[in-house]
Amino acid sequence: MKKIISLILVSFLSFSFIIVKAEDDFDSNRDYYIEMCSKPDSQKTNEEVATCNAFMKHMASQSSALNKQLLEIESKREEISSNIKVYAEKIRGYDSQISVLRKEINSLNNEISIKEDEIQLKEEEIVAQQEEIDALKEKLKERMVNSQKTMKINQYLDVIIGAKDFNDLIRRTNGINDILNYDQASLDQMAYLIEQLNIAKDALEVAKSELDSKKQDVVNKQNTLLVYRQEAETVRQEYLKKEAELEAEGNKIAGNLEAIKNTMTEIASKLVEIAASSGFARPVSGGRVSAGTWYYPASFGGGVHLGMDIAAPSGTNVVAVGNGVILKSADGCGAGYLGNTCGGNIGGSSGGGNQVYLLTNINGSLYAVKYLHLLAGTPIATGTIVSAGDRVGAIGTSGNSTGSHLHIEVFYLGSGTIANYAQNWNGDLAFGASWGYSALNRLCENGIGAPCRIKPESVFGG
């Protein structure tokens, strides 16, 4: 009995060992098993039939796991893009509030400069009136001094000259009965002028206080503007983070991977013939680097930016940077806008718009190059063999883009061959070099081996 038990135990252990070994084997020798299992059962040994059943089960479980993963990615992607829509709306809201405030501040500044002109005129008027009054006083004083004998009002002279306003003057001159009619007229005129002067001074005070309150208004509105700007900035940064997350999800698996594999298998013999190029060709002739790699400039929110942006007019040729094959091409997005996620829906990177992925051999090393935001209708087809300088598409502004530009990323993939890589590619649109913030851990410049991200500026120039 003991012997039988140990025999069963031994056969059970060795059986499960075979299965475990086969599971590993199924993945690394997939092509071998596909060929073996494609034979009719009549030509297989019993052992082969059992192995093929296990292989089929393994493949089925893998594909259902992959489908589940794709569904999860899809729902996460939807959640993130709806968040992004909210952020983009918030930013638009802040932008419009900021532009209303700017207009208000401009018109207040205009009013202030009009007020300031008005005040200056009033001040000049007051000076002139004051001069007129002084001249009149002087004239009156002279006359009074000259006709002291008849007028007998010398003692009142200073009293009259010192009058502050009309009522004061009347009060002060009431007692003087023997004043001459001629001088009475001058006194009346002086009284009138003093009254006008006081009115002008009051108006000046009102204008000055209005000016102060308008200036305070401008200060308040500028403070509000700053608050809005800061809030918009915070939202923008949050948005860029979400954007990176979305790109991460969008990058995981290229759509229609099976079709790509079939294409690459069909052109396998041509892939082998592609000659290595010497050096990187420029992807766009002319153009201007509008944003550099790894981070956006602080004015853009400073978020992670995994490629170089080259701004150029819509329709400008975008060319292959080396000899190779178009590993993946996606087309069908119209002109985009900030927050547009078009790209994922056509099997490419989310937000990347119309895109092309070139696999190339330069100086004996393997590279993948990602071209985003191309003009609709221009990306050349998956499986096209290209030479350095051949057109792969044209500059556009599809996907998450606010103006005509090319976003280009470069991946170093080691020393393998184009043919081998193309036929075994797993569909990862970041080629194993990660995306979003975690991509910053896979930069070739930090001594990370393949697959790693190359700063485009280092091969194309800033």
Ligand SMILES: [Zn+2]
């Ligand atoms: Zn970019």
